[in-house]
Amino acid sequence: MDTLNNLFLIIAAAIRGLFADPHSVWADITMDVVAFLAVIIIIVLAALVLILLERKVAGWTSQRPGPNRLGPRGWFQTIADALKLMGKEDVTPANADRLIFKVAPMIMFSLPLMTLAVIPYGKGMSPIDLDLGIFYFLAISALSTLALLMAGWGSNNKYSLLGGMRAVAQMISYEIPLIFSLLGVVMLTESLSLTKIVEAQGVVPFIVLQPLAFVIYIIAGIAEVNRAPFDLVEADQEVVAGPFTEYTGLRWGLFFLGEYGNMTAVSALAATVFLGGWQGPAILPGWIWFWLKTGLVIFFMMWVRWTFPRMRIDHLMHFAWKWLLPLSILNILLTGLGIYIYQLIPRIGG
Amino acid sequence: MSTVVFFIFAIMAVAAAWGVVTSKNIVHSALFLALSFIGVAVLYVLLNAEFIAAAQILVYAGAVTIMIIFAVMLTLRGDINESSPENKKWGIGAIVAALVFVVIGLVILTNSDWRVLPTPWTGVDTVKDLSALLLQVYVVPFEAAAILLTFALIGAVILAKGVKENK
Numbered sequence: 069m070d071t072l073n074n075l076f077l078i079i080a081a082a083i084r085g086l087f088a089d090p091h092s093v094w095a096d097i098t099m100d101v102v103a104f105l106a107v108i109i110i111i112v113l114a115a116l117v118l119i120l121l122e123r124k125v126a127g128w129t130s131q132r133p134g135p136n137r138l139g140p141r142g143w144f145q146t147i148a149d150a151l152k153l154m155g156k157e158d159v160t161p162a163n164a165d166r167l168i169f170k171v172a173p174m175i176m177f178s179l180p181l182m183t184l185a186v187i188p189y190g191k192g193m194s195p196i197d198l199d200l201g202i203f204y205f206l207a208i209s210a211l212s213t214l215a216l217l218m219a220g221w222g223s224n225n226k227y228s229l230l231g232g233m234r235a236v237a238q239m240i241s242y243e244i245p246l247i248f249s250l251l252g253v254v255m256l257t258e259s260l261s262l263t264k265i266v267e268a269q270g271v272v273p274f275i276v277l278q279p280l281a282f283v284i285y286i287i288a289g290i291a292e293v294n295r296a297p298f299d300l301v302e303a304d305q306e307v308v309a310g311p312f313t314e315y316t317g318l319r320w321g322l323f324f325l326g327e328y329g330n331m332t333a334v335s336a337l338a339a340t341v342f343l344g345g346w347q348g349p350a351i352l353p354g355w356i357w358f359w360l361k362t363g364l365v366i367f368f369m370m371w372v373r374w375t376f377p378r379m380r381i382d383h384l385m386h387f388a389w390k391w392l393l394p395l396s397i398l399n400i401l402l403t404g405l406g407i408y409i410y411q412l413i414p415r416i417g418g
Numbered sequence: 419m420s421t422v423v424f425f426i427f428a429i430m431a432v433a434a435a436w437g438v439v440t441s442k443n444i445v446h447s448a449l450f451l452a453l454s455f456i457g458v459a460v461l462y463v464l465l466n467a468e469f470i471a472a473a474q475i476l477v478y479a480g481a482v483t484i485m486i487i488f489a490v491m492l493t494l495r496g497d498i499n500e501s502s503p504e505n506k507k508w509g510i511g512a513i514v515a516a517l518v519f520v521v522i523g524l525v526i527l528t529n530s531d532w533r534v535l536p537t538p539w540t541g542v543d544t545v546k547d548l549s550a551l552l553l554q555v556y557v558v559p560f561e562a563a564a565i566l567l568t569f570a571l572i573g574a575v576i577l578a579k580g581v582k583e584n585k
Contacts, residue, residue, distance in 0.1 A: 200468050207476035217483045236483045
């Protein structure tokens with residue numbers, strides 16, 4: 069059990085042990101490269117599994133079988149789709165802003181790569197352990213709007229540009245409630261480090277102490293990853309596919325990987341901050357608990373996506389500014405009062 | 419190692435800043451500005467100021483998108499490739515820039531503590547130090563700045579709304 073729990077730590081120690089001096093600069097660089105490759109593998113695997121899962125959940129919600137031809141119960145469908153995508157021609161539209169057009173999908177893919185690198189996947193298992201974890205995560209994930217706007221601008225297509233503009237309009241609505249909802253947890257733990265936040269949830273996960281913040285985070289998180297009911301950026305019936313309209317082949321595939329990577333990252337942060345991360349009964353290794361909790365959040369997001377109709381953009385702004393923002397500020401106030409009262413109790417007793 | 423990283427990102431920041439002022443296309447200027455901000459954020463990390471670096475990316479690089487939207491909406495020229503032309507007043511611009519540089523340089527040179535630490539700096543909790551300074555030592559200027567910004571925000575909303583009512 070203990071071996072299984074520390075499986076990846078043992079592998080990491082073994083790789084480090086290959087060097088004559090396990091703490092030399094070269095050993096550190098090698099470990100960083102290994103961590104980098106591990107995060108890429110996480111994103112690609114997550115995308116492969118999640119695309120199929122999404123279609124299965126969509127089928128389940130609308131009472132149809134979903135993909136069921138290729139392989140056992142259609143489980144190989146995504147692999148065939150990925151191969152088809154690789155064979156497609158890479159088209160750049162005439163009059164496109166070439167450099168911006170080509171760089172945008174790369175930025176979109178690099179963002180989940182940077183955010184997933186600071187998540188603690190198990191005890192002592194964050195690829196990079198940052199003291200600023202949660203703040204760094206928010207700073208990097210805020211840049212996804214820049215990638216969407218670059219794609220929308222560079223494509224030289226009116227629908228793409230409209231989609232990019234919508235991405236920015238949506239970002240200024242959800243970004244502040246998203247950040248404020250996490251502030252309550254930071255106040256409780258007095259730390260921005262994701263490792264310390266998970267360690268503080270040994271007794272109760274923070275969803276018990278911060279239920280309001282969890283709800284706000286999930287709503288704002290769905291808006292952050294541009295999924296229905298907040299998928300205004302790529303609303304098919306209105307703006308074709310928004311910023312992705314002109315993309316083909318692997319460039320479009322990079323966007324897709326980035327989207328699913330972002331979704332994994334947002335769900336992983338929800339699992340880390342509110343659901344206790346790798347903490348759980350010792351019947352399963354910590355990293356399996358972590359992925360179970362992340363999977364639960366992802367499933368919830370898919371369920372919501374295929375159940376609710378799209379919100380109109382002015383309704384979204386109204387909702388974010390007039391409901392989510394005041395509620396998240398109220399949550400900060402209540403948390404502050406709660407901490408103050410909690411600190412008063414021993415004084416009254418003693 | 420850190421010297422190499424410093425020069426890579428310092429050159430990137432300065433080159434991107436050069437691109438901001440020389441680009442003819444105003445959207446390119448804004449994107450160069452984002453690149454420049456990210457280069458500066460890396461320099462902050464090298465100075466052990468991680469919190470400022472993350473804030474730099476969140477507040478400045480993230481807000482470039484909003485700036486692009488305003489740049490596109492407020493551009494009156496038909497061709498976006500000629501949206502940010504140069505004018506002949508570069509002489510005045512150079513004088514103002516030099517004056518700003520001298521003032522900032524003087525403030526830094528006269529007010530900084532230049533002593534070299536005997537051991538490498540190992541403090542990790544920059545957030546705690548920063549919050550103690552902001553919310554205890556300098557709380558009055560901090561709140562004054564916050565109230566000033568709120569006034570500006572309310573003023574902007576009233577100005578924007580007033581146009582509609584007078585129609």
